[in-house]
Amino acid sequence: MEVKEISQAVIGRLPRYFRYLGELKDEGVERISSQELSGLMKVTASQIRQDFNNFGGFGQQGYGYNVESLYREIGKILGLDKQHNFVIIGAGNLGRALGNYMNFERRGFIFKGMFDANPELVGKDVRGVKVMPMDQLESFIRENDIDIAVLTIPKTSAVEVADKLVANGIRAIWNFAHVDLNVPEGIQVENVHLSDSLMKLSYNINRYSSDMK
Amino acid sequence: MEVKEISQAVIGRLPRYFRYLGELKDEGVERISSQELSGLMKVTASQIRQDFNNFGGFGQQGYGYNVESLYREIGKILGLDKQHNFVIIGAGNLGRALGNYMNFERRGFIFKGMFDANPELVGKDVRGVKVMPMDQLESFIRENDIDIAVLTIPKTSAVEVADKLVANGIRAIWNFAHVDLNVPEGIQVENVHLSDSLMKLSYNINRYSSDMK
DNA sequence: TAGATTGTTAATCGATTAACAATC
DNA sequence: TAGATTGTTAATCGATTAACAATC
Structure with a gap:
């Protein structure tokens, strides 16, 4: 079976x-052309047409794309039609902020557990989820279908x-x-390095001022 | 004056x-080769040599790169030798988490002010910074050298x-x-779209399981 | 049918990698 | 000097854009 690899750029x-x-869907738009x-x-x-065609012909010549069905298809491609259970490890400010963010739930990401090494944080409640101690992490992952x-x-x-x-x-x-985490093949890692992001911003601020006369 | 444009990939x-x-510097390593x-x-x-050479010859043939000085040079390129004042707009969980994050200060990013439209949050203290109402935002930006x-x-x-x-x-x-924000040329925008990041992770989880036999 | 717009192939552009002469 | 390793040019690879035949 042929597996066409989709690039991460796409x-x-x-x-x-x-x-x-x-x-567009929420605005009631029914169809849209790549143009x-x-x-x-x-x-x-x-680029739009190339991107979509990586996954099959979602459009129709002379018509364009049906917004509703294209929306649903892309959601499926992204796996948003499936439920993904997650835990947060680290109940500091950022961890609690992510735990309190409701919108992930709408996309099928379900907040199941929270862990922290600090005994003072254990037992605290974040949106109905109690912070657990780290020694319960491993069994919890295994027993609660955590992705x-x-x-x-x-x-x-x-x-x-x-x-x-x-x-x-x-x-x-x-x-x-x-x-940087080193994990075996097949385990996915998505990095959010906030300070890297801020440094890029800093570079671009300074580049711009020196480019200008 | 010739301006060589450095790609965002670099x-x-x-x-x-x-x-x-x-x-490496903290570990006391003095020199390192691209290899x-x-x-x-x-x-x-x-790629390492190409990347560095966009900004000048930091290395020495037969020796490699001096860790300490290369570290400092890259810091300068990123503008980390300059002070950048910032404000946080939105004192919700995420805003407060970022305000409480101390490490930005180390890189020259100074937390100067915080704003929120919700009167209940106004006056609250985040790491020594009081939350101000939105109507003070514009004058504060102008008068406090906020980048x-x-x-x-x-x-x-x-x-x-x-x-x-x-x-x-x-x-x-x-x-x-x-x-997506639409700003005039010369204003830098760096997006951190957390839900996009999570969706990429979701895609890769599902891709991997279907690729596997 | 005529017009519109896709799906897809071909051309271009840019980024990465390889190779090697320059040089410490 | 000989060995090591850079800086840089050339080759390759991959991603984006252009073009157009297929088709609704």
């Missing part, structure tokens, strides 16, 4: 398509915790710790 | 170089607030609102 654009299509979407999103119509672990702990403990997660069958790690 | 890798070099760094970071030595605004507000108000920021001389927006 994958990275799918959530943005999904967002625009969702908004119109191009104007809205400021990417080329050609995704959100790592909001200092980098000093992140590598060690990631190894435990992998050993207990986690499928993906959403890593907010400022360190 | 810029995006600089913070990671910076991080590895900082760790060694390649092994550590899992990118090609060729960067961190947007942690709902997307419904983000576009409007961004326009105000631009009108009052902001130079960069670190945008956590799930919407």
Whole structure:
């Protein structure tokens, strides 16, 4: 069976398509051409058609794309039709902020548990979920069908915790710790390195002022 | 005066170089070759040399790169030797989490003010900074040499607030609102779309399981 | 049917990797 | 000097854009 590998460049654009299509759908727009979407999103119509055609012919010549069905298809491609249970490890400010964010639930991401090494935080409640001590992490992962672990702990403990997660069958790690994790093939890691992001911003601020006369 | 434009692909890798070099420096490593760094970071030595040479010849044939000075140079390129004042707009969970994060200060990013439209949050203290009402935002930006605004507000108000920021001389927006901002050329926007990031993770989880036999 | 717009192939552009002469 | 490793040019690879035949 032939497996055409989709590049991460394409994958990275799918959530943005999904967002625009969702908004169009909510506005009651029924159909859209790659040309119109191009104007809205400021990417080329050609790229839009190439991107969609990686996954099959969702459009119709002379008509364009049906917003509702394209929205649903992209959601399916992104796996948003499936439920993904997640736990948050690290009940600090960032971890609690993510736990309190309701919108993930709407996309099928279900907040199941929260863990922290600090005994003072254990027992606290974040949106109905009690913070558990770290020694319950491994059994909890195994017994509660947890797909995704959100790592909001200092980098000093992140590598060690990631190894435990992998050993207990986690499928993906959403890593907010400022360190590169080394996981076996097949385990997905998505890094959110906030300070890297801020540094890019800083570069571009300074580049711009020196470019200007 | 010739301006060689550095691609965002290169810029995006600089913070990671910076991080590895900082760790090497802390470990007391004095010099490193592109070959060694390649092994550590899992990118090609060729790419490392190309990347660095966009900014000048930091190395020495037969020796490699001096860790300390390369670290400092990259820091300078990223503008980390300059102070950047920032405000956070939106004192919800995420805004407060970012305000409480101390490590930005170490890199020259100084937390100067915080704003929220909700009167119940006004007056609250986040790491020594009092939450101010939105009607003080514009004068505060102008009078306190604010470079960067961190947007942690709902997307419904983000576009409007961004326009105000631009009108009052902001130079960069670190945008956590799930919407695309339209700003004039020269204003930098760095988006952190957390739900997009989570969707990518979701895609890769599902891709992997269907690829596997 | 005529017009519109896709799906897809071909051309272009840019980024990554390889190779090697320069040089410490 | 000989060996090591950069800086840089050339080759390759992959992603984006353009073009157009297929088709609704």
